[in-house]
Amino acid sequence: MPAYDNEGATISMEDVRDPDDSTLRISTIEDELASRRNRMFKTQQSTVASRRQQAVCVRRAHKKYGTTTNPNVILDGLNMTVPKGTIYGLLGASGCGKTTLLSCIVGRRRLNSGEIWVLGGRPGGPGSGVPGPRIGYMPQETALFGEFSIRETMIYFGWIAGMTTKEVDERIDFLVTLLQLPNPTRQVKNLSGGQQRRVSLAAALLHDPELLILDEPTVGVDPVLRQSIWDHLVEITKGGRTTVIITTHYIDETKQANIIGLMRGGRFLAEESPMELIRRYNGESLEDVFLKLSVLQNRGKRRRSSILADVVERVEVPAIPDPRVDSEDPEIGEISGEFGDNVSMTSKGRGIVAEPAVVEALPPEENHSRGILERIKPMKMHHMQALVWKNFWSLFRNFGLLAFIVGLPISQMFLFCLAIGHYPVGLPIAVVNHEMGANNTNVLCQYDKDDCPQDPDTWEWNLTRFSCRYLDFLSKRQSNLIAYSSESVAMAEAEHGKARVVLVFPANFSTSLQERLRDPRHADVYTVMSSDIQAHMDDTDKQVEWMLNRDLLLSFMEATEHLSEICNLPTRLLSTPVYIHKPIFGLEVPNFTDFAGPGVILTIIFFLATALTSGSMLAERNEGILERSLVSGITGTEILFAHVLVQMLVMMVQTATVLVIGFLVFGLTLRGPVVWVVILTLINGLCGMTFGFVVSCLCDKERTATYLALGSFLPMMLLCGIIWPIEGMHIILQYISYVLPLTKSTESLRSMLQRGWSITMPTVYSGFISTTVWIVVYLTLSILLIKFKKG
Numbered sequence: 001m002p003a004y005d006n007e008g009a010t011i012s013m014e015d016v017r018d019p020d021d022s023t024l025r026i027s028t029i030e031d032e033l034a035s036r037r038n039r040m041f042k043t044q045q046s047t048v049a050s051r052r053q054q055a056v057c058v059r060r061a062h063k064k065y066g067t068t069t070n071p072n073v074i075l076d077g078l079n080m081t082v083p084k085g086t087i088y089g090l091l092g093a094s095g096c097g098k099t100t101l102l103s104c105i106v107g108r109r110r111l112n113s114g115e116i117w118v119l120g121g122r123p124g125g126p127g128s129g130v131p132g133p134r135i136g137y138m139p140q141e142t143a144l145f146g147e148f149s150i151r152e153t154m155i156y157f158g159w160i161a162g163m164t165t166k167e168v169d170e171r172i173d174f175l176v177t178l179l180q181l182p183n184p185t186r187q188v189k190n191l192s193g194g195q196q197r198r199v200s201l202a203a204a205l206l207h208d209p210e211l212l213i214l215d216e217p218t219v220g221v222d223p224v225l226r227q228s229i230w231d232h233l234v235e236i237t238k239g240g241r242t243t244v245i246i247t248t249h250y251i252d253e254t255k256q257a258n259i260i261g262l263m264r265g266g267r268f269l270a271e272e273s274p275m276e277l278i279r280r281y282n283g284e285s286l287e288d289v290f291l292k293l294s295v296l297q298n299r300g301k302r303r304r305s306s307i308l309a310d311v312v313e314r315v316e317v318p319a320i321p322d323p324r325v326d327s328e329d330p331e332i333g334e335i336s337g338e339f340g341d342n343v344s345m346t347s348k349g350r351g352i353v354a355e356p357a358v359v360e361a362l363p364p365e366e367n368h369s370r371g372i373l374e375r376i377k378p379m380k381m382h383h384m385q386a387l388v389w390k391n392f393w394s395l396f397r398n399f400g401l402l403a404f405i406v407g408l409p410i411s412q413m414f415l416f417c418l419a420i421g422h423y424p425v426g427l428p429i430a431v432v433n434h435e436m437g438a439n440n441t442n443v444l445c446q447y448d449k450d451d452c453p454q455d456p457d458t459w460e461w462n463l464t465r466f467s468c469r470y471l472d473f474l475s476k477r478q479s480n481l482i483a484y485s486s487e488s489v490a491m492a493e494a495e496h497g498k499a500r501v502v503l504v505f506p507a508n509f510s511t512s513l514q515e516r517l518r519d520p521r522h523a524d525v526y527t528v529m530s531s532d533i534q535a536h537m538d539d540t541d542k543q544v545e546w547m548l549n550r551d552l553l554l555s556f557m558e559a560t561e562h563l564s565e566i567c568n569l570p571t572r573l574l575s576t577p578v579y580i581h582k583p584i585f586g587l588e589v590p591n592f593t594d595f596a597g598p599g600v601i602l603t604i605i606f607f608l609a610t611a612l613t614s615g616s617m618l619a620e621r622n623e624g625i626l627e628r629s630l631v632s633g634i635t636g637t638e639i640l641f642a643h644v645l646v647q648m649l650v651m652m653v654q655t656a657t658v659l660v661i662g663f664l665v666f667g668l669t670l671r672g673p674v675v676w677v678v679i680l681t682l683i684n685g686l687c688g689m690t691f692g693f694v695v696s697c698l699c700d701k702e703r704t705a706t707y708l709a710l711g712s713f714l715p716m717m718l719l720c721g722i723i724w725p726i727e728g729m730h731i732i733l734q735y736i737s738y739v740l741p742l743t744k745s746t747e748s749l750r751s752m753l754q755r756g757w758s759i760t761m762p763t764v765y766s767g768f769i770s771t772t773v774w775i776v777v778y779l780t781l782s783i784l785l786i787k788f789k790k791g
């Protein structure tokens with residue numbers, strides 16, 4: 001059986017067989033293997049050392065977008081070497097992948113395979129300083145806060161880089177002169193496009209970083225200023241401490257660069273000094289050289305490797321089998337981690353086991369076998385200071401947003417409390433009172449209030465005009481009673497929508513009623529029928545029908561009770577099988593506002609938090625500010641915490657507003673513990689915020705986020721028992737309802753407010769538990785989505 005060395009080559013038996021001894025000398029094989037391993041380890045160490053000496057070193061970089069079936073290959077085995085203290089001009093046609101390459105270098109995107117070394121470390125590796133203040137990054141988009149002044153912008157980026165405000169102010173003076181910036185007090189949104197780009201460049205130069213990565217910094221800049229920017233770049237690279245990578249479409253301006261990388265088809269056509277390029281390809285200008293090389297590449301006359309062989313490959317050494325990279329399979333290996341926080345550190349891979357020596361050769365911080373807790377970077381005070389300050393000012397500078405944040409809960413609560421849930425009054429009721437004769441037009445007819453039996457025991461009395469007594473009580477509940485002379489006329493009016501119910505009193509209503517009261521068990525059919533009030537109901541609105549039925553019934557109870565009382569009758573006049581007593585919980589007059597209030601309060605707070613969170617996260621991301629902040633060293637965790645801090649304050653104001661309007665202004669029932677009510681409302685807002693994180697991770701555009709938020713708002717309103725009892729839903733929907741985030745919390749709040757229950761009741765504490773579980777679920781989802789989307 002052949003033995004295998006590290007590189008997979010067999011060691012021949014002849015190599016180790018002693019001619020005088022036919023026995024296999026195992027120790028010789030082991031020695032040979034150890035020696036080869038040692039040689040390889042030394043080579044790897046020297047490779048690592050060589051790559052660490054460069055400012056940036058990219059090897060065999062593969063990057064593609066799209067799907068496996070329809071891939072869009074952007075980087076195709078690209079090699080790049082940027083020595084320290086140089087200006088590196090990255091040139092190439094629009095769409096060739098310059099920005100993609102730069103975002104891989106700054107750690108914002110992952111390669112599908114290949115290696116990147118930046119300032120001696122791997123982007124994202126803890127301790128590498130990349131992303132972080134060692135880099136100054138100017139993205140292609142301006143990536144600034146429109147509401148901030150130039151000075152405030154600099155303070156934000158300066159604080160992130162660990163500068164003091166004084167240091168920032170001093171640096172601003174220099175940058176204003178260098179880049180001919182307008183007055184630093186001017187708001188960014190009021191600057192011209194070119195001025196904004198210069199502010200963006202100033203933000204990258206501000207903290208004097210070791211590596212400047214500038215994506216088209218001279219767009220929209222006049223030639224004189226462009227020259228002074230280049231002069232400055234030349235000046236700062238002279239000492240060897242600062243390195244600059246710059247992309248531009250003005251090929252000629254890169255004459256001042258030390259090295260130019262001409263990018264095309266996912267690789268470099270050439271990587272050389274401008275003079276050498278012009279000389280070697282006999283071009284009149286760099287543009288000329290680029291054209292020539294492109295034509296050559298198109299014709300396939302030159303193999304790519306031979307073009308670069310003497311340039312790039314001079315620093316190329318045998319590949320390090322990176323434990324995290326399977327360079328053969330671009331789908332599997334990925335190198336860069338996220339930003340050193342807990343958001344995304346592990347690389348994809350097949351779990352390739354590296355040789356121990358290779359693992360040792362890598363910097364210790366790059367050993368990705370570290371546990372999750374070790375990967376969590378501690379939050380930095382100056383980062384949090386910058387983020388919280390920025391979040392506050394972004395909020396308070398944006399008047400429209402502020403009006404929305406404060407105005408929406410106020411207006412929603414006012415509208416809800418004024419518009420929803422109150423008892424409908426003034427419903428038109430048609431009355432045909434045959435007891436008062438056909439010509440009676442006075443619906444509230446006169447009756448003798450003291451009409452009592454002579455002897456209550458014998459019921460010997462001539463009860464009169466009980467219909468008038470009844471209508472008197474009914475009018476206290478529903479005042480819009482209209483008298484009609486005949487049933488047919490009243491019915492015709494009801495059919496035209498002019499009455500919600502038609503009440504008909506028979507001619508001898510009172511005498512029949514008296515008969516029925518005296519001996520209910522022996523009353524004949526005629527007596528029963530002529531003592532009934534006929535009610536013809538408009539059934540189109542079930543809520544109204546239900547309420548009118550209740551009014552009709554209660555008015556009758558009140559009229560008979562009143563008669564019992566004044567006549568000192570021993571029992572209630574009419575006994576109904578169900579008698580409505582004072583409620584155990586809730587109000588005597590049914591009030592839908594109290595029922596729906598808890599759900600509405602939670603919904604307002606939840607979805608406002610969702611909208612604000614997703615809106616601000618997406619705006620930051622789409623304007624490139626998020627990317628820029630991340631490259632400056634801010635971590636995802638810090639961004640989340642800073643957002644939560646500011647948002648919590650906003651939510652406290654919103655919660656206070658909503659509760660004050662609901663309970664103090666409109667008198668919604670509040671029987672339970674106020675502290676727990678406030679806490680539940682706040683954690684519900686926190687839950688909405690985390691849902692906002694999920695939305696912003698799922699959607700790329702604000703518009704899509706709006707659709708998603710709306711698309712979840714409506715089902716939640718319908719299914720969480722906010723506007724209708726869950727017990728009245730379809731059984732399957734009931735199960736769905738119980739796992740939604742607002743259901744249990746609504747029940748919990750309702751129980752605290754109306755029943756006065758405390759936190760010890762299961763219905764109440766289950767609302768807190770459910771909301772907390774949802775917060776954890778949403779946070780986990782956000783983190784997974786960030787991980788999934790990166791790359």
Ligand SMILES: Nc1ncnc2c1ncn2[C@@H]1O[C@H](COP(=O)(O)OP(=O)(O)OP(=O)(O)O)[C@@H](O)[C@H]1O
Pocket residue numbers: 065066072074092093094095096097098099100101140
């Ligand atoms: N997130 C993405 N998803 C899919 N394709 C992308 C993505 N980002 C960039 N691309 C595509 O990758 C290619 C390279 O884009 P990139 O922005 O890197 O080019 P560029 O050289 O910087 O162009 P320009 O000079 O115009 O800025 C383009 O075809 C672009 O459409």
